[in-house]
Amino acid sequence: MNSIYDCYELNNGVRIPCIGFGTYRAADGEDGAVVKTAIEAGYRYFDTASFYGNERQIGKAIAMSQIAREEYFLTSKAWKTEMGYENIRNAFMESLERLETDYLDLYLIHWPLPEDGFAEWRQLDIESWRALEELYHEGKVRAVGVSNFLPYHIENLLKNCEVKPAVNQIEFHPGYTQEVTVRYCQEHDILVQAWSPMGRSKVLEEPVILKMAGRYGVTAAQICLRYALQRRVVPLPKSSTMERMKQNQDIFGFELGEEDMYILGTMPQAGWSGQHPEKFGR
Numbered sequence: 001m002n003s004i005y006d007c008y009e010l011n012n013g014v015r016i017p018c019i020g021f022g023t024y025r026a027a028d029g030e031d032g033a034v035v036k037t038a039i040e041a042g043y044r045y046f047d048t049a050s051f052y053g054n055e056r057q058i059g060k061a062i063a064m065s066q067i068a069r070e071e072y073f074l075t076s077k078a079w080k081t082e083m084g085y086e087n088i089r090n091a092f093m094e095s096l097e098r099l100e101t102d103y104l105d106l107y108l109i110h111w112p113l114p115e116d117g118f119a120e121w122r123q124l125d126i127e128s129w130r131a132l133e134e135l136y137h138e139g140k141v142r143a144v145g146v147s148n149f150l151p152y153h154i155e156n157l158l159k160n161c162e163v164k165p166a167v168n169q170i171e172f173h174p175g176y177t178q179e180v181t182v183r184y185c186q187e188h189d190i191l192v193q194a195w196s197p198m199g200r201s202k203v204l205e206e207p208v209i210l211k212m213a214g215r216y217g218v219t220a221a222q223i224c225l226r227y228a229l230q231r232r233v234v235p236l237p238k239s240s241t242m243e244r245m246k247q248n249q250d251i252f253g254f255e256l257g258e259e260d261m262y263i264l265g266t267m268p269q270a271g272w273s274g275q276h277p278e279k280f281g282r
């Protein structure tokens with residue numbers, strides 16, 4: 001990978017850029033100014049969700065950019081309250097309408113469980129996935145996947161469904177790398193994507209990362225994003241300023257050595273959001 005426009009191939013052959021722009025809390029307000037800036041900064045891959053409440057602003061910014069829809073890669077997600085066959089089909093059509101488009105590049109089930117301890121998750125996930133499979137076969141979405149699914153949640157889909165998830169989007173950054181889930185997905189040809197690839201900036205103050213950044217002559221943010229890239233994980237950095245947006249794309253001019261990769265992958269837990277699909281009664 002040599003630039004944000006270089007792509008991986010998903011397990012259904014669709015090409016997906018190796019870095020996307022995260023939009024959670026990125027387009028607050030009416031005008032979507034941050035998204036416009038991100039487009040100017042060169043981003044074409046936008047990760048959103050109905051839950052973020054910003055699909056309209058993103059749709060508007062894209063429409064006003066005068067750049068062809070096919071140049072963009074647009075992901076949205078079905079929220080916990082939108083699970084189930086009928087609900088997801090409706091939620092998907094509403095996302096399309098808000099994003100001012102007639103297809104999505106990728107659509108994900110946001111979480112495997114609608115609430116902690118939900119016992120009927122297996123059946124609900126299968127029904128939800130059936131809706132995604134249909135949308136995929138109807139050509140309304142180019143690829144379908146999941147988010148925050150642990151291996152046994154994915155096994156449930158693989159055993160009971162026809163279309164394999166192309167992507168699993170999980171929290172992933174130095175200090176919280178979810179090795180079991182990453183290994184499972186990579187062994188099953190499911191592309192892993194990193195949400196909070198900089199740990200919502202919490203890990204950027206970790207001394208081990210700061211020292212490493214000094215040695216490579218880059219920033220702590222660039223160390224985190226490069227780490228994801230070298231793990232074949234797609235980072236989705238969110239930023240509000242042009243300077244940081246550009247900095248977060250500038251990760252192709254250096255390579256982390258093997259020892260540093262191990263150090264980043266084994267550092268004590270840091271920056272974990274506290275979010276887990278099942279709190280197991282906590």
Ligand SMILES: NC(=O)c1ccc[n+]([C@@H]2O[C@H](COP(=O)([O-])OP(=O)(O)OC[C@H]3O[C@@H](n4cnc5c(N)ncnc54)[C@H](OP(=O)(O)O)[C@@H]3O)[C@@H](O)[C@H]2O)c1
Binds near residue numbers: 024148194197201238
């Ligand atoms: N699937 C899910 O359940 C899920 C959950 C959470 C997030 N996501 C997705 O993942 C995306 C990214 O995650 P995130 O927004 O939680 O966290 P993140 O991208 O790890 O961190 C964003 C924070 O880092 C700061 N930052 C960005 N670039 C920086 C740089 N170069 N130097 C210093 N600080 C920098 C940003 O500040 P400024 O904004 O001030 O620049 C912001 O405070 C989200 O936007 C969303 O699209 C998905």
